[in-house]
Amino acid sequence: MSTAPSPIIVDAARTRASLPFDRLIPALREAFTEGADVPLRHHHFMPQPDGSTATILIMPAWQRAFIGIKIVTIFPENGKRALPGLFSSYLLCDGETGQHIALIDGNEITSRRTAGIGALGADFLARKDATKLLVAGSGRIASLTADAFRAVRPIETVAVWNINEAGAARLVSDLRARGIDARVATDLERAVGEADIVSCATLAHKPIIKGEWLKPGVHLDLVGSFTPFMREADDEVFRRGRVWLDTYDALKESGELLDPIRDGVIAPDDIRGSLAELCKGERKGRTSDSEITVFKAVG
Numbered sequence: 001m002s003t004a005p006s007p008i009i010v011d012a013a014r015t016r017a018s019l020p021f022d023r024l025i026p027a028l029r030e031a032f033t034e035g036a037d038v039p040l041r042h043h044h045f046m047p048q049p050d051g052s053t054a055t056i057l058i059m060p061a062w063q064r065a066f067i068g069i070k071i072v073t074i075f076p077e078n079g080k081r082a083l084p085g086l087f088s089s090y091l092l093c094d095g096e097t098g099q100h101i102a103l104i105d106g107n108e109i110t111s112r113r114t115a116g117i118g119a120l121g122a123d124f125l126a127r128k129d130a131t132k133l134l135v136a137g138s139g140r141i142a143s144l145t146a147d148a149f150r151a152v153r154p155i156e157t158v159a160v161w162n163i164n165e166a167g168a169a170r171l172v173s174d175l176r177a178r179g180i181d182a183r184v185a186t187d188l189e190r191a192v193g194e195a196d197i198v199s200c201a202t203l204a205h206k207p208i209i210k211g212e213w214l215k216p217g218v219h220l221d222l223v224g225s226f227t228p229f230m231r232e233a234d235d236e237v238f239r240r241g242r243v244w245l246d247t248y249d250a251l252k253e254s255g256e257l258l259d260p261i262r263d264g265v266i267a268p269d270d271i272r273g274s275l276a277e278l279c280k281g282e283r284k285g286r287t288s289d290s291e292i293t294v295f296k297a298v299g
Helices: 012-018 021-034 076-081 106-125 142-150 165-177 188-194 235-240 255-262 275-279
Strands: 008-010 042-047 053-062 066-074 086-094 100-105 132-136 157-161 181-184 197-200 219-222 242-245 293-296
Touching (some): 066 106, 106 219, 106 242, 106 275, 132 142, 235 255
Antiparallel strands (some): 053 066
8 A cells, every 4th residue: 555645835935926916816716706615614712811712713625626624723812922813724635535735834825815805806896996095904914905906906005004003014114115105094084084995904803994984985895803703894884885795604604794684784685795606797796986895704
């Protein structure tokens, strides 16, 4: 009996180099068009001594040729330790034999895929002339948002807000070093009101974006709420906006939707559609320059 070769280890640098947004976003569009078997992810919650809750996510998916399993650990208080709040690894397997082919840096896959999905959603839902981007957050995913959205819209200026202003300043410095016109936003309400696209990539448990701040025609990209206990937007956002999802699993997983549905603010039937339906041409995205669009992704 022959011994199967060990899986290839693909580190962060190699993963990053393999996933530029000009290639990744079209690949994501193709993947959502073709579809895959994606069961509901497994959530396991771990209360921490400091009162916070850590989360383990186990996320399998497969097509005929390949099986992929992503394992994610989320520790919201890691910012106090000068560590990222999220770590992950991705195991790629042969779909016919189950053989383990590669162990890939899941942090890079997660962050680049998440930013890419937001940009793909915006390609259907944001105004074609959107030039002003606001990024709420300054972590790994937030650091990629400008590059991702610039791949689909003519973004000219980027404002960055973070609850920790020093984090926003660091990201702005990095964006400027890459030739992007960026500034720190100290007044979140004002920054939201000025933006054409608002992208939130935070670990907030209480809403930071208020619907009354949203101007006609803005597109809101919500990344952060991927458990029932997390929210980035208040109820008024969902009253005013036309809501789209990356996957209908968001209705079962995200406090962003579970809370408004529970409270009767919106109903599941109010959801306009999913990213797969947009990619397949089964639903039409933005219908006017004045409508407020909301894209909720859970990854």
